[in-house]
Amino acid sequence: MSDVEQVSSVFDTILVLDFGSQYSHLITRRLREFNVYAEMLPCTQKISELGWKPKGVILSGGPYSVYAEGAPHVDMDIFKLDVPILGICYGMQELAWINGKQVARGEKREYGPATLKVEDASSPLFEGMDHSRVWMSHGDKLHGLPSGYKVIATSDNSPFCGITHEEKPIFGIQFHPEVTHSTQGKTLLKNFAVNICKANQNWTMENFIDTEIKRIRELVGPTAEVIGAVSGGVDSTVAAKLMTEAIGERFHAILVDNGVLRLNEAANVKKTLGEGLKINLTVVDACDEFLDKLKGVTDPEKKRKIIGNTFIHVFEREAAKIQPKSGEEIEFLLQGTLYPDVIESISFKGPSQTIKTHHNVGGLLEDMKLKLIEPLRELFKDEVRHLGELLGISHELVWRHPFPGPGIAIRVLGEVTREQVEIARKADFIYIEEIRKAGLYNKISQAFACLLPVKSVGVMGDQRTYEQVIALRAIETTDFMTADWFPFEHDFLKKVASRIVNEVDGVARVTYDITSKPPATVEWE
Ligand code: GLN
Numbered sequence: 001m002s003d004v005e006q007v008s009s010v011f012d013t014i015l016v017l018d019f020g021s022q023y024s025h026l027i028t029r030r031l032r033e034f035n036v037y038a039e040m041l042p043c044t045q046k047i048s049e050l051g052w053k054p055k056g057v058i059l060s061g062g063p064y065s066v067y068a069e070g071a072p073h074v075d076m077d078i079f080k081l082d083v084p085i086l087g088i089c090y091g092m093q094e095l096a097w098i099n100g101k102q103v104a105r106g107e108k109r110e111y112g113p114a115t116l117k118v119e120d121a122s123s124p125l126f127e128g129m130d131h132s133r134v135w136m137s138h139g140d141k142l143h144g145l146p147s148g149y150k151v152i153a154t155s156d157n158s159p160f161c162g163i164t165h166e167e168k169p170i171f172g173i174q175f176h177p178e179v180t181h182s183t184q185g186k187t188l189l190k191n192f193a194v195n196i197c198k199a200n201q202n203w204t205m206e207n208f209i210d211t212e213i214k215r216i217r218e219l220v221g222p223t224a225e226v227i228g229a230v231s232g233g234v235d236s237t238v239a240a241k242l243m244t245e246a247i248g249e250r251f252h253a254i255l256v257d258n259g260v261l262r263l264n265e266a267a268n269v270k271k272t273l274g275e276g277l278k279i280n281l282t283v284v285d286a287c288d289e290f291l292d293k294l295k296g297v298t299d300p301e302k303k304r305k306i307i308g309n310t311f312i313h314v315f316e317r318e319a320a321k322i323q324p325k326s327g328e329e330i331e332f333l334l335q336g337t338l339y340p341d342v343i344e345s346i347s348f349k350g351p352s353q354t355i356k357t358h359h360n361v362g363g364l365l366e367d368m369k370l371k372l373i374e375p376l377r378e379l380f381k382d383e384v385r386h387l388g389e390l391l392g393i394s395h396e397l398v399w400r401h402p403f404p405g406p407g408i409a410i411r412v413l414g415e416v417t418r419e420q421v422e423i424a425r426k427a428d429f430i431y432i433e434e435i436r437k438a439g440l441y442n443k444i445s446q447a448f449a450c451l452l453p454v455k456s457v458g459v460m461g462d463q464r465t466y467e468q469v470i471a472l473r474a475i476e477t478t479d480f481m482t483a484d485w486f487p488f489e490h491d492f493l494k495k496v497a498s499r500i501v502n503e504v505d506g507v508a509r510v511t512y513d514i515t516s517k518p519p520a521t522v523e524w525e
Contacts, residue, residue: 015054019062056197059091092172099146228334259287300525414453458508467508
């Protein structure tokens, strides 16, 4: 059984078929917010190959026009499932196309807010939501009612803003309830999933822990062993703790100290994960190996490649040394993949759809002949954090800022030497310490210090100095796609700058990065 089959056999599931809208994943997100489990699959999904029965189906929006040649169409078998169906925008146009083809280009595109006028107050879809603001984003529209349907809502510009089948629980809406601009969109989705589909609201992390532990035990069996890398970050720690809860010592965590981790990180991970969370952990000191390979390299992409490849090499070598007590071979590799990565690889991108693979894992799987185990692949980041808290992982770790795989190597601009890494990590440590002291850590999405490969003149104790420059970065973002720099108080920046110049040898000057993303990226390299 696949992962999805398993989860869907325990939790009532709403199937979201993705027609490629930029908002599709938000439908899943919203349903889970009121504890209904939802799974998104591409619109090309064959229902006969599903392997589980959804409680209801939602057809998402999409950039295509239903009447265009090559436009994606739903598998007609969804109607044989005999469960409620909700079509959103393209999804509604698809319902209309199937039942009479009355869809064509509108006179003008409609993008932005509209007011929903409920015409049939007895429709369970709109319970509690007349005159609410809804968000429109379409160029095509219905030019007549599909056969067997009636109008249940209108808006100034859309006479077919909401429709329903006369007898069956099949609905279509022109607007997007999944975006927060639709003020009562969540009410609508809840009306559909809970009242109409009768989906159980049992998707909680408490329930997930039980199901997942059971699933891991079944998958791994009574004797097999599992290996996985930890980084000190949220995802790998939560995944490792969950594995430990499920199979104890048969899970082997490896932390590869690559010489470009944060200050004291390897020791801290040993303490928190090994001693605190009782994860069966091996810390491998491979600092020299990584730093030797990085010698003379200044190109950021090359740095990333070297670190990625060396990691695979070291990990494989250390994995081979592990001698499981059971005498069994290691059979599985743990990976902390999250749902957004899964969505990224399955979302419908038209006929030229490509599947993204995580290259570092891909390499390991091929070389080591391991099977992949991904306990977090159904979860969004905030669900992972909640799960981490339930598993007894400290608040501090659970809410940690993201840290890139190549670590400080891409925060030391230019050549990465031991000395340069030391300067960068000390400056970073002071910066983060002050951010925490000021109570700002959780208001910032990511903060770090960068060491620039330029020297600048300074004066200290009447002596002329000629040392390097530290650049501080702090950003606020919800999705890391766009980001703004964090508006620190001047006194805060003054304090951090003074501490860094005074306490870190080799730094003569501190600057604060005030570029947003875009045009800049979050990291400097
Ligand atoms: N492409 C269709 C239109 O323009 C559907 C848009 C959508 O689903 N948001 O009407």
